[in-house]
Amino acid sequence: MLTRRELLRSTAAGASALFVPSFLTAQDPKGFTLPKLPYAFDALEPHIDAKTMEIHHDRHHQAYVDNLNKALAKHPDWLAKPIVEVVRDYKKLPPDLQMPVRNNGGGHLNHTWFWQMMAKTGAGGAPKGELLKAIEGSFSNMDGFKKEFVAAALAQFGSGWAWLVKGKDKPLAIVKTANQDNPVTEGMTPILGCDVWEHAYYLKYQNKRADYVNAWFNVVNWNFVADLHAKK
Secondary structure, eight states: OOOHHHHHOBOSSOOTTSOOBGGGBOSBTTBOOOOOOSSOTTTTTTTSOHHHHHHIIIIIIHHHHHHHHHHTTTOHHHHTSBHHHHHHTGGGSOHHHHHHHHHHHHHHHHHHHHHHTBOSTTTSOOOOHHHHHHHHHHHSSHHHHHHHHHHHHHHSOSSEEEEEEEOSSSSEEEEEEETTOOGGGGTOOEEEEEEOSGGGTHHHHTTOHHHHHHHHGGGBOHHHHHHHHHOO
16 A cells, blocks of 8 residues: 555656646556555445456556557657656647547546545545635535535536546536546646446446445545645
8 A cells, every 4th residue: 555655745757736646657668557456345345346346446447557558659758757647748649649548548547546536434534624625615515515526427428537626716626527538638636536437336336326426425535635635
């Protein structure tokens, strides 16, 4: 498991003002690797089942990593970048690489963050301090935030994500993205994301996305979210 110091350390190579946890960098110029889960497959039971976590991490996320490395095989300079930069700047790549990097780079970034944004029930803390103030300043209270976040997750047609991002007109905002797109591409800073692809929940919840999203709130790692929120 990553230490708190490792989680909080920003990488070099300039990711603009966006905080980049060290675990989001490539291991070496040969490519990105699948990060280990910070908990066991069954740690999020009963809210997210162990088999879903195993398939989601070992198969789906591994495929994104493999396909991203394949797409960038002839671009070692890109393989050495933090994955946040790769996703943010994918339009700088040759046109034939933009879509595979957008999809697979986004898949790698989104899931690497997603695993850290969850924790065993009771281990992730609760919103407090500056994070809680920002939530209350943007959504009146936690209930208002949760209602709006769930609505965004349910409104995402097909596959995609719901995100809590640092706002422009107010402290925080909620956005949704399709497929494996990430708000960083649009210059936003995400601090919490919920995967609403069917592979994230179908084994346990079938087509009941609302049940999954509401259950997912029980395993949010608010301590990690607060760390991201605190970074300028």
